[in-house]
Amino acid sequence: MMIMRHPVAMGCALALVLAGAALPGLVHATQPKKGFEPTLPVAAPPQPSNGAIFNVNVGYAALIEGPRAHTVGDLLTIQLVENLSTTKQATGKIAKSGSYSVTPPTAGPLVINPAALNASGASAFSGEGDASQTSQLGGEVSVTIAEVRRNGTVFVKGEKRLLLSQGDEWVQISGIVRLADIDQNNTIQSGQLADARIVYTGNGSIGRASRPGWLSRFFSVINPF
Numbered sequence: 001m002m003i004m005r006h007p008v009a010m011g012c013a014l015a016l017v018l019a020g021a022a023l024p025g026l027v028h029a030t031q032p033k034k035g036f037e038p039t040l041p042v043a044a045p046p047q048p049s050n051g052a053i054f055n056v057n058v059g060y061a062a063l064i065e066g067p068r069a070h071t072v073g074d075l076l077t078i079q080l081v082e083n084l085s086t087t088k089q090a091t092g093k094i095a096k097s098g099s100y101s102v103t104p105p106t107a108g109p110l111v112i113n114p115a116a117l118n119a120s121g122a123s124a125f126s127g128e129g130d131a132s133q134t135s136q137l138g139g140e141v142s143v144t145i146a147e148v149r150r151n152g153t154v155f156v157k158g159e160k161r162l163l164l165s166q167g168d169e170w171v172q173i174s175g176i177v178r179l180a181d182i183d184q185n186n187t188i189q190s191g192q193l194a195d196a197r198i199v200y201t202g203n204g205s206i207g208r209a210s211r212p213g214w215l216s217r218f219f220s221v222i223n224p225f
Contacts, residue, residue, distance in 0.1 A: 033199065036159040036172045039146040041073025069154075069186045070179055074145045076156055077187045078173055082137040082198070090129045097122035137200060141171050152179050153194075167204010173197065 069076045099120035143158030157174035175193035182188055190196060212220075 039144045085134045087132045094125040169202035172199040
């Protein structure tokens with residue numbers, strides 16, 4: 001038994017499949033990225049006790065360091081204070097004109113209408129564009145120190161996940177922090193985070209409703225107008 005399929009429908013279906021595979025913008029991540037898991041502290045090998053009161057196997061903080069985070073696995077709180085605003089304006093204008101005129105003889109066999117020998121041309125262009133964007137992000141996220149470097153900086157990373165009734169939300173942060181910028185409460189602002197990577201997204205019904213469907217995104221990509 002042979003089933004006949006319409007060639008136009010098959011072509012459209014094939015185009016949609018190929019477009020979904022070739023255009024990464026049609027696919028939205030619905031799961032948090034890997035690599036932001038907390039880093040556990042490195043366990044030092046046990047050393048034999050020498051009978052003194054001081055025991056090297058018990059963790060302690062030096063008087064010059066205090067309780068501030070400084071080793072792998074220590075906790076650090078980052079205050080998200082992101083308030084960015086950008087504005088851009090561009091204006092362009094071009095104008096050009098030219099003319100050509102010939103005066104023929106007024107007597108004799110070469111008399112020509114002067115209006116037929118005159119030519120002129122003009123072109124003009126005017127364009128203007130405006131763009132503005134404002135973004136704000138606040139809150140606190142605790143991270144852990146993943147790497148300690150010789151120049152007095154540490155690499156931190158961490159995430160916070162929220163399980164809501166209408167979907168999940170998560171914040172992922174990573175970057176480089178100077179140990180000297182950490183206050184006595186083990187807190188630092190996000191503006192002091194070098195090479196910062198801050199991701200705030202989520203999934204669920206509210207997130208899906210705020211984004212256009214895959215068919216609308218497909219036609220917005222291939223639309224030449």
